[in-house]
Amino acid sequence: MVVGELIQEKELVIIGGGPGGYTAAIRAAQLGLKVTLIEKDQLGGVCLNKGCIPSKVYTHAAQEMDNFPHLNDLGIEVTKPTIQIDKLVEYKNRITDQLKKGVAALCKANKIEVIEGEATFLSQDRIGVEAGHDFQTFRFEKAIIAAGGKTVAPEGISSSDRIFISHDIFSLSEVPEHLIIQGGDVIALEMATTFHAFGSQVTVLVEEGEDFPFDAAVTKELRRIFKKKKITLQADCKVIQATSSGNGVTVTFQDKNGEAIMEGSHFYTTGNIAVDAAGLGIDRLGMEMTAEDRVKIDSEMKTNIPNIYAIGDLTPGPVLAVKAIKQGKVAAEILAGGTSEADLTLLPTIAHTLPPIAAVGLTEAAAQELGYHFTTSQFPLASNGYASILGRKDGFVKIIAEEESDLILGVHMIGAGAIELSGMMTTGLEMVARAEDFTFPNYAHPSVNESILEAVEGLIGQAIHMAPPRK
Incomplete structure (x- = not known):
């Protein structure tokens, strides 16, 4: 290791070039700050290179394969498709390379200094960056930690050529x-619906006491769809161990009947995110952590060390790129002397499953727990004209509204167009919309978004394409 002789002075250092880090860097540069962005691997971080983007390449491919029966209905004669994983991997790599080059070009255009290397805090105003045999030291005025977390395998599970933890599955060279x-x-x-579409037999072992992270009505519909697709769901299981040998894997789990064993060809788990406090050197700074071992921050993304901010996966809350991006903008704006806020109350939940899911606001269970008196309406996509044209009639839109004020408390959708409509759902709730705020605008016809209108109209029994309730 060669230690640099000079300590270089920096105004703002950002550790981590993922979506939160590079967004913070660009916003800070836009506001006149001199920014140094340090990334130990690749610009775009895990999200762009290994996680969010690659996973959506796979779910998109699955959606295209799932749609082939409808093509025949339209008179477009096709035989049953098969997936060539090697070509899919090539496409994934091409997309991630294009996006990574785009991030690099944006950093260059905004005059952001990008340094490759692994950063470690040496003190509250100094940082060391190691790149191979080179080591540089910087003194900074302000810093933003956007380093994300490291994926940790659940107990009893180690990765192998047949056992995949998190994004490792996108290196798979065959269909399980x-x-x-x-x-x-x-x-x-x-991953369950994606690899099922690719032709795999799929079994999902749901942990004891765990359920899908959606409103109960969406969970019920998803379970029905899984049953129709012949995706096996086994509830109340605790995975004890997964081992690979030869041409398969052996999974040992505990259910209500005791210990059981299941044989398969491959095993997947999302894993857990942990903060690498020692690797970052924040353990020597006296940085305050939460009980969940996340970096504690205030509403302005400040840690207990005044000149150091933190955003993204290593802070409390869900592990979502949308959270990191918003926090990155807020931290940069505060550092530039402005006022800003990251209110994560109405973070949308989305799943690129088949069919897709999107939700924002309270579930019915949460509304009950908070003591709301509310009404609900559920409009089936089977009654939407455009969903019928698409051949995607599974699913519905569910609206939860406060009974007295008609304030919309939650919007939940499973079915065609759900991801794209999540922005409309979130905007409505952020603007404290009531039922009339959704029913007053004109909706393009035919379109799936008419389902939101009819779900809201259903609150008062006025949905045009839904039969009135039986008396």
């Missing part, structure tokens, strides 16, 4: 014959 999936989280469910 029988993929066993641990957990009912969003990514696990996406």
